[in-house]
Amino acid sequence: MPLSPAAWARIVPFALFMGLLALRGALPDHNAWGVDARWIYGLNLVVVGGALAWYWRGYGELARQNRPTLREAGLGVVVGLVVFGLWISLDAPWMQLGEATAAFVPMTADGRPDWPLIAIRWVGAALLVPVMEELFWRSFLMRWIASPQFESVDPRAAGLRALVLSTFVFMLAHTLWLAAIVAGAAYAWLYQRTGKLWTAVIAHAVTNGVLGAWVVWSGRWEFW
DSSP: OOOOOOHHHHHHHHHHHOOOOOOOOOSSSSSSTOOGGGGGHHHHHHHHHHOOOOOHGOOOOSGGGGGGOOHHHHHHHHHHHHHHHHHHTTTGGBOOOOOOSSOOBBBTTTBBHHHHHHHHHHHHHIIIHHHHIIIIIIIIHHHHHOOSSSSGGOOOGGOOHHHHHHHHHHHHHHHHHHHHHHHHHHHHHHHHHSSSSHHHHHHHHHHHHHHHHHHHHHGGGGGG
């Protein structure tokens, strides 16, 4: 069965992000072309952000009428903070799938923080990625597992099978596999509980935003 335009609207931004991530991982930070590969992450703001803007009217779940209540938004914030705390704790060697292929260390040659690079990374991780990933992993994939006609699936009725399988695939895209299971299941649970994708986006944004601030403060660049 061919994918619907709504499916492609959720797949294309994610595919562009993964393609740029692969390009970033394939190039050393300083290479024969004289290009600082770390700046490739900045292309996400233009390329992936542009794709999201292009398809924005097709994301009915993010329309004004589907915004969360204050209580639902607060729940998203709490879940995001809990996931952050667990993410930085679940990093034992056996909890990791290899090493990150696109490690991001925003430091200058003389060992100082490169603040423009840090700002681009933080904005991408805290504002762009949560929207892009929740549209793909939860809005599309989780509901598609429940039914290929995913737009007709109420997330509150998607079921445990869809939550588990989508979380498993989400895990495969992350180095910290156990932390990814916790995060994916938490965001999916929020979506299923409230029926609003914004709650998962808020939680994801809080996790990534606080994680980014913590990484800069602690110098634990391996978490980026």
